[in-house]
Amino acid sequence: MKKYMMALDQGTTSSRCILFDKMGNIRAKAQKEFTQIYPQEGWVEHNPKDIWSSQYSVMTEALTMLGEDECIAGIGITNQRETTIVWNKQTGEPVYNAIVWQCRRTAKEIDRLKEEEPALSAYIMEKTGLLPDPYFSASKIAWILDHVENARQEAETGNLLFGTVDTWLIWNLTRGKVHVTDYTNASRTMLFDIHTLCWDQKILDYFHIPASMLPQVKPSSCVYGYANLGSLGESIPIAGAAGDQQAALFGQCCFTPGEVKNTYGTGCFMLMHTGDRAVKSRAGLLTTIAASADGKAEYALEGSVFVAGAAIQWLRDGMHLIEQAPQTQKICESVEDTAGTMIVPAFTGMGAPYWNPYARGMVTGLTRGCQKEHFIRAIMESIAFQTMDVLTAMRADAELSLLKLKVDGGASANDFLMQFQADLLGVDVQRPRCIETTALGAAYLAGLAVGYWKDTEEIKENWQIDRVFTASMPQEKRQELVRSWKRAVDCALYYAKWEEEHD
Numbered sequence: 001m002k003k004y005m006m007a008l009d010q011g012t013t014s015s016r017c018i019l020f021d022k023m024g025n026i027r028a029k030a031q032k033e034f035t036q037i038y039p040q041e042g043w044v045e046h047n048p049k050d051i052w053s054s055q056y057s058v059m060t061e062a063l064t065m066l067g068e069d070e071c072i073a074g075i076g077i078t079n080q081r082e083t084t085i086v087w088n089k090q091t092g093e094p095v096y097n098a099i100v101w102q103c104r105r106t107a108k109e110i111d112r113l114k115e116e117e118p119a120l121s122a123y124i125m126e127k128t129g130l131l132p133d134p135y136f137s138a139s140k141i142a143w144i145l146d147h148v149e150n151a152r153q154e155a156e157t158g159n160l161l162f163g164t165v166d167t168w169l170i171w172n173l174t175r176g177k178v179h180v181t182d183y184t185n186a187s188r189t190m191l192f193d194i195h196t197l198c199w200d201q202k203i204l205d206y207f208h209i210p211a212s213m214l215p216q217v218k219p220s221s222c223v224y225g226y227a228n229l230g231s232l233g234e235s236i237p238i239a240g241a242a243g244d245q246q247a248a249l250f251g252q253c254c255f256t257p258g259e260v261k262n263t264y265g266t267g268c269f270m271l272m273h274t275g276d277r278a279v280k281s282r283a284g285l286l287t288t289i290a291a292s293a294d295g296k297a298e299y300a301l302e303g304s305v306f307v308a309g310a311a312i313q314w315l316r317d318g319m320h321l322i323e324q325a326p327q328t329q330k331i332c333e334s335v336e337d338t339a340g341t342m343i344v345p346a347f348t349g350m351g352a353p354y355w356n357p358y359a360r361g362m363v364t365g366l367t368r369g370c371q372k373e374h375f376i377r378a379i380m381e382s383i384a385f386q387t388m389d390v391l392t393a394m395r396a397d398a399e400l401s402l403l404k405l406k407v408d409g410g411a412s413a414n415d416f417l418m419q420f421q422a423d424l425l426g427v428d429v430q431r432p433r434c435i436e437t438t439a440l441g442a443a444y445l446a447g448l449a450v451g452y453w454k455d456t457e458e459i460k461e462n463w464q465i466d467r468v469f470t471a472s473m474p475q476e477k478r479q480e481l482v483r484s485w486k487r488a489v490d491c492a493l494y495y496a497k498w499e500e501e502h503d
């Protein structure tokens with residue numbers, strides 16, 4: 001049995017490669033940033049060749065660190081989701097840069113769809129589980145076909161291929177032999193029927209996307225093809241793929257309905273496993289496919305908070321109130337409370353469950369007693385309050401009770417934040433020892449497909465707790481805080497309405 005599983009973690013700002021052993025320990029890790037391209041305000045692109053070359057270079061680097069030959073049992077891929085690449089089937093040359101998930105260039109086209117085609121918008125929500133948005137791949141593919149010379153014609157004659165980043169990497173790893181994606185990545189294109197697990201012809205027709213461009217869609221854990229890496233190894237099975245958030249859900253061993261993970265990074269991404277039930281949200285959450293080990297479709301509800309760790313960065317780089325993110329823990333613990341101050345960091349509007357792009361940040365309850373420490377604590381608490389709001393919506397939508405919250409991401413290292421989160425939710429917050437859950441999830445998916453791990457029970461044994469935070473706040477205190485937060489949110493939302501009312 002070969003010794004390690006290789007995870008390729010292709011993120012928005014860097015490509016990483018991590019080699020895991022059977023216990024889920026990290027044995028080698030390499031990372032390389034690549035160039036972000038901003039051709040215009042609101043546009044974001046990557047060079048697909050940079051994505052591939054940086055990923056290849058970290059694979060080499062990680063393998064060199066180990067210095068062992070023929071040691072890789074399989075490759076699992078996890079990737080930035082929705083990012084769109086179109087390339088020529090014969091030459092492998094991209095016809096345009098990758099249009100990144102953050103890119104808003106197709107906002108007008110999506111506005112038009114929502115205004116002029118309400119029935120189709122509802123159809124899209126029903127079939128794909130997504131609210132029509134420029135974030136997803138569909139309108140990005142259409143943009144490339146509409147704006148690159150000859151692209152539509154070439155696509156219609158079957159000469160072009162589309163892929164999300166997983167597809168692009170697998171195509172390159174197999175030297176153009178395999179054109180596939182997995183269910184989770186397909187579920188973020190806004191072209192995929194998450195119930196029948198097929199591309200949806202009606203949506204393809206609306207966007208004028210020829211079906212011949214699309215990859216074959218397969219489960220997240222299966223052998224897609226073999227990577228021939230020359231001196232690095234021959235015929236290594238590529239056996240797992242999942243979008244980053246779904247991979248993290250899997251890496252956290254959330255396999256059963258009601259299990260939830262929250263990633264505290266720049267923003268927060270929360271996913272709740274809902275088993276074989278695709279739960280339709282009433283609260284503005286998305287329905288998406290969860291990665292599963294046995295090839296059948298499983299689902300998750302997803303909610304995101306736009307500003308979480310980003311608010312800590314703002315305290316550091318904008319307000320100059322702190323020098324390093326980790327010091328916030330001691331500062332927050334140095335005061336009893338926020339002296340009545342509440343902050344809603346709605347810097348770019350509010351996401352789930354409020355969905356108001358016009359709301360803006362709000363500070364409420366300021367008195368002369370508010371000092372720097374209270375202000376910093378109010379920012380930190382806002383991350384936990386926003387998470388609470390998403391989780392409340394999820395609980396209501398899924399009609400599932402929640403026993404614990406599994407956490408990961410950079411800001412989950414903050415003990416104050418985790419304790420406050422447990423207090424607000426009234427459930428245990430569990431922080432695992434390995435917070436590289438995204439890469440680990442990809443390794444697990446691949447490892448299960450090639451028999452490196454036997455089953456999910458064996459994987460669960462690897463999941464070890466670093467620390468559990470248990471709720472200890474009195475009920476009245478919690479209710480009082482939640483009330484103050486609601487008032488602050490109402491103020492942030494009222495800010496958006498004021499213009500209308502005073503025109």
Ligand code: ADP
Pocket residue numbers: 264265266267308309310311312313325326327328329409410411412413414
């Ligand atoms: P991303 O993957 O979105 O880049 P990470 O998971 O690497 O994010 O987390 C980085 C974020 O976490 C930053 O926004 C940073 O401000 C925040 N962060 C990191 N360490 C801490 C800490 N100890 N306390 C609070 N916030 C932290």
